Amino acid sequence: MGNYSNDFLLHELKNGQERAFDYIFRKYYKGLCAQAISYISDMDAAQNQVQECFIKFWEKRSELNEIQNLAGYLSFMVRNQCIDYLRKEKVIAKAHDSELNRSVSENSTENELLVHEFEEKLVVALSNLPERCRMAFEYSRFENHTYPEIAKKMNISVKAVEALVGRALKSLRTELKDYLPLLLLFLRMM
The missing domain is CATH 1.10.1740.10 (RNA polymerase sigma factor, region 2, helix turn helix motif)
Structure with missing residues (x-):
């Protein structure tokens, strides 16, 4: 689909x-x-x-x-x-x-309330990422794969993985700018 x-x-x-x-x-x-x-x-x-x-x-x-x-x-x-x-x-x-x-x-x-609101916004922000961008980010942050592992899984170069994850982070920072301290804490915890 x-x-x-x-x-x-x-x-x-x-x-x-x-x-x-x-x-x-x-x-x-x-x-x-x-x-x-x-x-x-x-x-x-x-x-x-x-x-x-x-x-x-x-x-x-x-x-x-x-x-x-x-x-x-x-x-x-x-x-x-x-x-x-x-x-x-x-x-x-x-x-x-x-x-x-x-x-x-x-x-x-x-x-x-702030944490719940952030979580809801994070779910929406993640779902709004382009699919390959989201996949690279999720492999990196949720599944703790290294960039070379992600590159192999996605059949792309390590540089492409870096670009996709970088784009995802930039997009999340923009979409979640009102929750930046929570986003930064979340990213450190992952």
């Missing part, structure tokens, strides 16, 4: 088109995992929660009303899924008692 609008994808999804679901999954999965990891520090558990969200999303596809912002909707689902997971695991009810939350400021309520 090419670059389709959310309305088209949701329409196809409601009609049971698995290709639409696959496209949405591939486009948003890694960004949503990054968000889930900020709630649940265990990578496997975070990925499981994101997968649970996609299962629910597929199961409720016929009930989906007009969704104006698909990335925001999925981000909200992941946030709620992670909070439910943490409650079930009897982890402290405060979902963001992490380095990210402590580093931002002392005002925890305002802090949580």
Whole structure:
């Protein structure tokens, strides 16, 4: 599938088109995992929660009303899924008692809102990157591959990987300029 609008994808999804679901999954999965990891520090558990969200999303596809912002909707689902997971695991009810939350400021309520807002914007910003740019960035930041490894995976030169990751970082800095301290902290943590 090419670059389709959310309305088209949701329409196809409601009609049971698995290709639409696959496209949405591939486009948003890694960004949503990054968000889930900020709630649940265990990578496997975070990925499981994101997968649970996609299962629910597929199961409720016929009930989906007009969704104006698909990335925001999925981000909200992941946030709620992670909070439910943490409650079930009897982890402290405060979902963001992490380095990210402590580093931002002392005002925890305002802090949580800012972090959640940043996470939603990050998911959207990642999904807006050109596909090869996003892939190179995700290999580098989420999967910890070296540039030579990425070059081999993508069948391009190391210089091309550097350019793609550089473009991704520039785009993220521009799109998330209002959240620059959080973005820089996020990039250091990865």
